[in-house]
Amino acid sequence: MLADQSDHQVEVPRDGYDFVVVSNRLPVDRDIDDKGESTWRRSPGGLVSALAPVMAKRDGAWVGWHGAPDETLEPFDHDVFHLVPVGLSELEVERYYEGFSNATLWPLYHDVIAPPEFHRTWWYAYRRVNERFARMAAETAAPGATVWVQDYQLQLVPRMLRKLRPDVTIGFFNHIPFPPTEIYSQLPWRKAVLEGLTGADLIGFQRPGDAQNFQRCVRKFLGVRFTNGAADFSEAAIADDAAAASSSEPGQETSGAGEQDTTWTVHAAAYPISIDVEAIRELASDPETKKRAKEIRQELGNPETIYLGVDRLDYTKGILHRIKAYGELLEDEKITVENSALIQVASPSRERVDSYIQLREQVEGMVGRINGQFDTMAHTAVRYLHHGYPFEEMVALYMAADVMLVTALRDGMNLVAKEYVAAKQDRSGALVLSEFTGAAEQLKQAILVNPHDIDGLKEAMLYARDMPGAEAKKRMSSMRRQVLTHDVVDWSQRFLEDLATYGQQSAGRESDDRNSQ
Incomplete structure (x- = not known):
C-alpha cells in the first residue's frame, strides 16, 4: 500500500x-x-x-x-x-x-x-x-x-x-x-x-x-x-x-x-x-599506465600467466568458487606458483551486514589455506587485496592480466568484464565469464562458464591460458567492437x-x- x-x-x-x-x-x-x-x-x-x-x-x-x-x-x-x-x-x-x-x-x-x-x-x-x-x-x-x-x-x-x-x-x-x-x-x-x-x-x-x-x-x-x-x-x-x-x-x-x-x-x-570507454582508453594509452602494468608483472616475478579477479566483496560474485578452482589447479599440478599467479581484488562492501562479515572470513580463510600450502619464499599463490584502488591502478591491472576471471553467481551486468575488454587495446588476454551475468549476453566471444561447475571452471581457466594467439585476438577483437560501440553514453x-x-x-x-x- x-x-x-x-x-x-x-x-x-x-x-x-x-x-x-x-x-x-x-x-x-x-x-x-x-x-x-x-x-x-x-x-x-x-x-x-x-x-x-x-x-x-x-x-x-x-x-x-x-x-x-x-x-x-x-x-x-x-x-x-x-x-x-x-x-x-x-x-x-x-x-x-x-x-x-x-x-x-x-x-x-x-x-x-x-x-x-x-x-x-x-x-x-x-x-x-x-x-x-x-x-x-x-x-x-x-x-x-x-x-x-x-x-x-x-x-x-x-x-x-x-x-x-x-x-x-x-x-x-x-x-x-x-x-x-x-x-x-x-x-x-x-x-x-x-x-x-x-x-x-x-x-x-x-x-x-x-x-x-x-x-x-x-x-x-x-x-x-x-x-x-x-x-x-x-x-x-x-x-x-x-x-x-x-x-x-x-x-x-x-x-x-x-x-x-x-x-x-x-x-x-x-x-x-555499459562503461565510460573513453576514460579507459585514455588511461590505457598513457605511458605511465603502461609502465605500471609492466611493474605489476615484475613485482609478481614475471609469471607466465596472471589471473585476475576484481569484485566488491559480495556473495553474488563467486569469489570463493574461483579461488577454490585455482587452489585445485595447484593441487593437480596443472599450474604452479612459479608460472602462475592469481590476483584477487575484493573491495570492502557492506561490512556491517552479517552475510558479508561471514563471506570475508570464508574468503580470507580459503586464501590463507592455499597460500600456506603452496607459497614459497619467492612466490605467493594468491595475492588477496581487500581494499579499494584508484581507477588508474585498476586499468594497469587489467593491462597486466592474461586471464580475467568473472565468475559471478548472479549479476545484473558486471561492468568489470567490459572494463577489462576496453583496456586490452593490443587485443591480448582472455575473459572467463559467468553465463549468469548480463555481460554474457553481449560478450559472446568470452569463455562462458557455469561457476557452480568447479571442474568446468578449471578447464576454462586452463583453456584461457593455453588459447592460441590468433584465436585470443579474434575473440578479443569481437568483444571490443561490442563494448566500444555500446558505451555508457x-x-x-x-x-x-x-x-x-x-x-x-x-x-x-x-x-x-x-x-x-
Missing part, C-alpha cells in the same frame, strides 16, 4: 530543473583534510560520467543522500551538478539501506544466494525514505520535467512522484537483476513494490529476461498484462487496491476514494548498461530518447482525456 502523506500534490516550482536524477547517493564524495575541513569531489563510475554532460546541457539537478547520517545539508552546486541532499538518520541507514535494500531486496533479487530477511520495521523505513526522495524530487523538478530514478533502493518513488507531480515524465532503471515470479513471490510487500515501479513511464532493465520477469510478476500480482512491452495503468484501480491492502503501517490512513481516474502507459524493456542516450517519446505520448493522452470529460 503506497497511500501516504506524499499523495497530496506539491506546488510546481517555477525555478525548478528540467532534468532530475534521483539515486540513493549523490554523485560526489566528501574529502576531509588534516584540519577537519571538507571538500567535495566527483564520484567515479560510468553513470556519473554519462549523466554529467546531460546535466550541463539540460539544466539538471541530482537528488540523493550525501553519505553522512544525522546531517542536514542545503542544496549546493559542484562541478556541473546542482545537488539536492536528502537527509537520513542513523536508524534509517540501518533499516532502509542496510536492512531492506541490502538484506531483503539484494539477496531476493539475486536468486536467494543468501537468504533474505523480511522485517516490517525495515519495510516501514524503506517506504518513509522513498517518500522523502519522491517529495524532494517533486519540489526540484520544473513543469513538465524529466525525472530519472535509479535502482532498487527507490522502487516506490515513481508511483509516489506521479501522485505528487503528474505533469513530469518518469523513468526508472533497475541496475540489478529482477527475479522470476517464483522467487519474487516471497516478498511480503510484492504488490506495493510493483505498484511503485509502475508509476514510471519507462522502466529499464539490464537484460530482456529481467524485463520479462517483471512483466510476469505484474500480470500475476497486479492482474495487468503487458503487450509488446507496454501496459496501461489506472490511478483509481491502484488506489482501490491500496485501500484494501493490509500491509500498511499501523496508524496510517489510506486514500483514494473519490479520486479522479487517470491512466498512463508503462513501458518495460532491456537497456544494457550510448546507453543513457537510448534510454532518455525513448523516455522522451513515451512521455510525449502520455502527455498527449492526458490532454485527450481532459478534453473528453
Whole structure:
C-alpha cells in the first residue's frame, strides 16, 4: 500500500530543473583534510560520467543522500551538478539501506544466494525514505520535467512522484537483476513494490529476461498484462487496491476514494548498461599506465600467466568458487606458483551486514589455506587485496592480466568484464565469464562458464591460458567492437530518447482525456 502523506500534490516550482536524477547517493564524495575541513569531489563510475554532460546541457539537478547520517545539508552546486541532499538518520541507514535494500531486496533479487530477511520495521523505513526522495524530487523538478530514478533502493518513488507531480515524465532503471515470479513471490510487500515501479513511464532493465520477469510478476500480482512491452495503468484501480491492502503501517490512513481516474502507459524493456570507454582508453594509452602494468608483472616475478579477479566483496560474485578452482589447479599440478599467479581484488562492501562479515572470513580463510600450502619464499599463490584502488591502478591491472576471471553467481551486468575488454587495446588476454551475468549476453566471444561447475571452471581457466594467439585476438577483437560501440553514453542516450517519446505520448493522452470529460 503506497497511500501516504506524499499523495497530496506539491506546488510546481517555477525555478525548478528540467532534468532530475534521483539515486540513493549523490554523485560526489566528501574529502576531509588534516584540519577537519571538507571538500567535495566527483564520484567515479560510468553513470556519473554519462549523466554529467546531460546535466550541463539540460539544466539538471541530482537528488540523493550525501553519505553522512544525522546531517542536514542545503542544496549546493559542484562541478556541473546542482545537488539536492536528502537527509537520513542513523536508524534509517540501518533499516532502509542496510536492512531492506541490502538484506531483503539484494539477496531476493539475486536468486536467494543468501537468504533474505523480511522485517516490517525495515519495510516501514524503506517506504518513509522513498517518500522523502519522491517529495524532494517533486519540489526540484520544473513543469513538465524529466525525472530519472535509479535502482532498487527507490522502487516506490515513481508511483509516489506521479501522485505528487503528474505533469513530469518518469523513468526508472533497475541496475540489478529482477527475479522470476517464483522467487519474487516471497516478498511480503510484492504488490506495493510493483505498484511503485509502475508509476514510471519507462522502466529499464539490464537484460530482456529481467524485463520479462517483471512483466510476469505484474500480470500475476497486479492482474495487468503487458503487450509488446507496454501496459496501461489506472490511478483509481491502484488506489482501490491500496485501500484494501493490509500491509500498511499501523496508524496510517489510506486514500483514494473519490479520486479522479487517470491512466498512463508503462513501458518495460532491456537497456544494457555499459562503461565510460573513453576514460579507459585514455588511461590505457598513457605511458605511465603502461609502465605500471609492466611493474605489476615484475613485482609478481614475471609469471607466465596472471589471473585476475576484481569484485566488491559480495556473495553474488563467486569469489570463493574461483579461488577454490585455482587452489585445485595447484593441487593437480596443472599450474604452479612459479608460472602462475592469481590476483584477487575484493573491495570492502557492506561490512556491517552479517552475510558479508561471514563471506570475508570464508574468503580470507580459503586464501590463507592455499597460500600456506603452496607459497614459497619467492612466490605467493594468491595475492588477496581487500581494499579499494584508484581507477588508474585498476586499468594497469587489467593491462597486466592474461586471464580475467568473472565468475559471478548472479549479476545484473558486471561492468568489470567490459572494463577489462576496453583496456586490452593490443587485443591480448582472455575473459572467463559467468553465463549468469548480463555481460554474457553481449560478450559472446568470452569463455562462458557455469561457476557452480568447479571442474568446468578449471578447464576454462586452463583453456584461457593455453588459447592460441590468433584465436585470443579474434575473440578479443569481437568483444571490443561490442563494448566500444555500446558505451555508457550510448546507453543513457537510448534510454532518455525513448523516455522522451513515451512521455510525449502520455502527455498527449492526458490532454485527450481532459478534453473528453
